[in-house]
Amino acid sequence: MKLKSLILGSVAAAGLSTAGFAADLGVLTSLDVCDALGLSGLTISSETNCLQLSGGVSYEFNWGDYRTEVPVARTFDGNRNISVDDGDADWATKVEAWLKAVGTADSDFGPAKAVIKIKEVDLTRVRNNAGAAPIVDNxxxxxxxxxxxAYVSVGDTTVLMAGKKSSIAELGDDAPFNFLGLFNSDAIDGKGVGVDGDYTGLGGHSIQVVSDLGNGVRVGAGLENLNDDTPHTAVDTSVLGNVAGLVGTGAVNPARAGTLVGVLSYAGEGITAHVTGLGFGFLDGNIESWAIHAGATGTFDAFKVRGAVSYWDNFKFTTADVLNALVSVEGTFDLFKIAASGEVANxxxxxxxDYTDYGFGGSIGVNVTEGVDINLGARYFRDGLNSLDTYQVAAQIVAAVTExxxxxxxVGGYFGNSIADNAAFANDNVFYGSAELAWAPGGGFTSSVKGEVNSESAYKVTFKAAKSFE
Structure with a gap:
């Protein structure tokens, strides 16, 4: 029994004979609302509603000579860049804070909720010791x-949601297991085989329904991005050759407003899998672009196997069509962990x-002693558009000094004709090193300081601190 229930129960029992303690008995009833709804954490309650509060603050400071970047691998969805020295200092300071309130009450259809999350990102960024205009889009x-x-929802096994919220699209089960990852996967926001973070037409003003069918099966359907007021990710014109210019002005575009989302997923018996379908720009009566994303992960004793594929017709409204696939395996044997991954993008x-990019990578991890791990990895990428190759090798050590x-x-390096043929690099190969000290004393507080340097004379120092509550 919770301590608060014991204390309030005693107060209520002692006050039953007097009218003066009637209010205390009412407090007992209101506090039981959260328990009855199965809610915990930082809560405030009335007779019919339970209000959950959560929030967090994070801070990040960067300083060095790092903001001038040159691509070491150019993929269809962006570049893998390396910082180079340009002679002047760069720095950035960023505070991010959020506060979320969830009010829940019981209904005939299940829990009824109202959710409000307020967020602030305060960012100052300077390049080459020069002043900059206020930043409104990072x-x-x-x-x-x-x-x-800001949305409402109602339901238990079947939930109806409406308002401003994140997407119901399932886009996971597509990150490689090897510790270096893969070049094209890294270029995609969130890693994987596309869609996630590529186009911000997911979420926003939405009407969504999700249903748990039992036995690990879940289905969902939604109308999302009905306002189309979110900034759009810009396309790298040097990769896709979009002669019309960058896609991503941040302005409302009625032709791109409205996204149809359908999801079928499964989780159970060591397997997670999903298929997500997306249709962009339906509000004007025409689907301007569509995509499908599927992924599955199976865990079998010491082995994990993962496969994912996505296809995007009219990729980011550039007329290009992209098929992107990835496969990854991992095996854990006593002190060793071995992983291998491969990817292709047509x-x-x-x-x-038309062209095809592809790459592969592998790593081996060794548990040297308790609290000390060593990771050795390599990866390769073939830029099919420009017929350029990039290799990376790295060695990493992770040591738990205390609890x-x-x-x-x-330490590591980048090699290949992608670097040798790039006049922006002073050397044919680029070597780098980094060291990070992370501290997590408990209470949800985390902090770290990291230093990075490479053979192009670029360097960067990063300090982070964060705390959340719920």
Missing amino acids: DGERVGLYIDE VTNSAVG TIKVTGE
């Missing part, structure tokens, strides 16, 4: 104070013609 991330979520109907302090060090 590479697709909003800056300033705004309402991140681009057709682009302004620069709250962890040290991570990594």
